[in-house]
Amino acid sequence: MKQVDAAVIGFGKGGKTLAGALASAGKTVVLVEQSPKMYGGTCINVACIPTKSLVSSAALSAAQGGAFAERAARYAAAVDEKDRLTGMLRDKNYRKLADLPNVQVMDGTASFADATHLTVRTPDGGKETVEAAQVFVNTGARPFVPPIPGADGPRVFVSETLLDVRELPERLVIIGGGYIGMEFASMYANFGSQVVVVQNEDAFLPREDAEIAAAVLASLEERGVRVMLGADVRSIEDDAERAVVVVETSGSEKLLPADAVLVATGRRPNVAELNLEAAGVELTERGAVRTDEHLRTTAPNVWALGDVAGGLQFTYISLDDSRIVKSAVLGDGARTTENRGAVPYSVFLDPPFSRVGMTEQEARDAGFNVKAAKLPAAAVPKAQLLQKPTGLLKAVVDADTDHILGAHLFCEESHEMVNTVKLAMDAGLPYQTLRDAVYTHPTMSEAFNDLFATVA
Ligand SMILES: Cc1cc2nc3c(=O)[nH]c(=O)nc-3n(C[C@H](O)[C@H](O)[C@H](O)COP(=O)(O)OP(=O)(O)OC[C@H]3O[C@@H](n4cnc5c(N)ncnc54)[C@H](O)[C@@H]3O)c2cc1C
Numbered sequence: 001m002k003q004v005d006a007a008v009i010g011f012g013k014g015g016k017t018l019a020g021a022l023a024s025a026g027k028t029v030v031l032v033e034q035s036p037k038m039y040g041g042t043c044i045n046v047a048c049i050p051t052k053s054l055v056s057s058a059a060l061s062a063a064q065g066g067a068f069a070e071r072a073a074r075y076a077a078a079v080d081e082k083d084r085l086t087g088m089l090r091d092k093n094y095r096k097l098a099d100l101p102n103v104q105v106m107d108g109t110a111s112f113a114d115a116t117h118l119t120v121r122t123p124d125g126g127k128e129t130v131e132a133a134q135v136f137v138n139t140g141a142r143p144f145v146p147p148i149p150g151a152d153g154p155r156v157f158v159s160e161t162l163l164d165v166r167e168l169p170e171r172l173v174i175i176g177g178g179y180i181g182m183e184f185a186s187m188y189a190n191f192g193s194q195v196v197v198v199q200n201e202d203a204f205l206p207r208e209d210a211e212i213a214a215a216v217l218a219s220l221e222e223r224g225v226r227v228m229l230g231a232d233v234r235s236i237e238d239d240a241e242r243a244v245v246v247v248e249t250s251g252s253e254k255l256l257p258a259d260a261v262l263v264a265t266g267r268r269p270n271v272a273e274l275n276l277e278a279a280g281v282e283l284t285e286r287g288a289v290r291t292d293e294h295l296r297t298t299a300p301n302v303w304a305l306g307d308v309a310g311g312l313q314f315t316y317i318s319l320d321d322s323r324i325v326k327s328a329v330l331g332d333g334a335r336t337t338e339n340r341g342a343v344p345y346s347v348f349l350d351p352p353f354s355r356v357g358m359t360e361q362e363a364r365d366a367g368f369n370v371k372a373a374k375l376p377a378a379a380v381p382k383a384q385l386l387q388k389p390t391g392l393l394k395a396v397v398d399a400d401t402d403h404i405l406g407a408h409l410f411c412e413e414s415h416e417m418v419n420t421v422k423l424a425m426d427a428g429l430p431y432q433t434l435r436d437a438v439y440t441h442p443t444m445s446e447a448f449n450d451l452f453a454t455v456a
Pocket of ligand 1: 047108318
């Protein structure tokens with residue numbers, strides 16, 4: 001039996017960062033990871049980094065144009081480059097922890113025997129016990145595939161598995177119109193696939209500002225993506241040649257032939273193998289590990305970080321979770337989920353869409369006296385010189401305090417810009433600070449001069 005101060009289950013962003021911090025504080029640490037292909041976690045291996053590598057290659061490929069065969073060759077090269085990049089990062093992540101004298105990276109699948117004992121099923125079929133005074137659960141989430149007949153077919157993928165396919169699908173059907181589905185739609189359209197998105201909800205991006213959602217939809221459609229709203233997938237058939245997605249929409253049946261089908265219908269916390277009951281760790285109604293604002297679970301010596309804790313599913317949230325847990329176990333506990341400030345996010349479309357804070361409607365519903373600002377991306381010189389004039393920028397301001405309540409940026413480089421707005425919001429700056437600031441030129445950030453000048 002191994003005895004350590006701390007056990008981390010899962011090599012995700014929060015877990016690996018915390019393991020390093022605990023080791024620096026002199027603790028002995030075991031980090032258990034079920035797959036050597038996942039050292040470093042979901043982000044670097046099968047999510048953020050590989051997708052953004054491909055998004056970037058896809059934009060270059062779209063600019064180069066050419067026949068499908070040429071595009072398909074560039075796609076295969078992009079997958080190879082993505083594999084090189086993730087392999088390099090995986091190795092770097094492993095070494096960063098494994099080279100520390102008081103950290104042991106252990107291959108295996110962990111489950112609780114009780115609150116301080118883990119059973120680790122090792123790859124050779126054996127079992128090892130780890131005794132740890134503190135346990136940190138960082139097991140992430142996995143794709144949720146609804147029970148659609150034929151969803152186990154040979155041409156049906158989830159985001160993680162599609163990323164490994166080196167053959168560019170000529171026709172790609174994406175089931176699910178959420179952020180991951182949209183990112184893949186945009187990316188594969190740029191690579192040269194014919195993309196159809198099937199979404200059961202009637203509204204496109206229903207949680208976003210309606211004008212921005214309409215601008216995103218128009219831009220995807222302009223690039224050849226077909227979006228079917230209010231459409232239910234009944235089944236996925238497969239013959240030797242192709243898959244056929246059977247869809248019901250407005251009372252009639254449509255058949256969508258596809259070389260690949262991507263199921264992008266959400267991700268669920270990875271808890272099934274943890275035997276959490278044995279440790280007294282409870283789940284929420286949505287199946288995530290229940291935690292308080294310090295990310296402590298219902299067992300006093302167990303914490304949960306990242307996607308498994310049921311918060312927003314982003315790498316930087318998992319990273320921030322590690323700061324919160326570090327504050328709880330090594331510090332004064334001052335940092336909590338309640339004080340991490342406004343949380344921005346980006347969807348890496350072409351151009352990207354980024355958001356922080358409330359929509360105009362949400363602000364009105366919350367009782368604010370609202371002023372709004374709006375600017376077409378085409379009005380920004382940098383957007384013109386990049387030949388990327390598509391898009392729309394909006395901001396929402398509290399008329400009583402001049403504080404920024406939200407920003408919705410569908411434009412080139414919005415993923416960089418949104419962080420400036422987040423900072424202004426966290427600092428409680430009035431919108432005039434961004435309106436009157438001196439920015440370098442030509443940049444997308446200088447759009448804030450003109451955007452916030454339209455507050456009315
Ligand atoms: C396609 C896609 C694109 C994304 N793009 C972005 C993006 O651009 N930006 C962004 O911020 N976020 C993005 N995300 C979300 C982001 O990837 C996740 O929020 C983040 O990786 C979650 O990290 P984590 O720390 O919760 O754990 P993870 O990184 O998921 O790590 C969990 C680890 O635990 C291991 N594990 C699970 N169970 C056990 C067990 N019982 N025993 C041992 N090991 C176990 C798993 O193998 C895994 O390695 C994307 C997600 C997807 C799917």
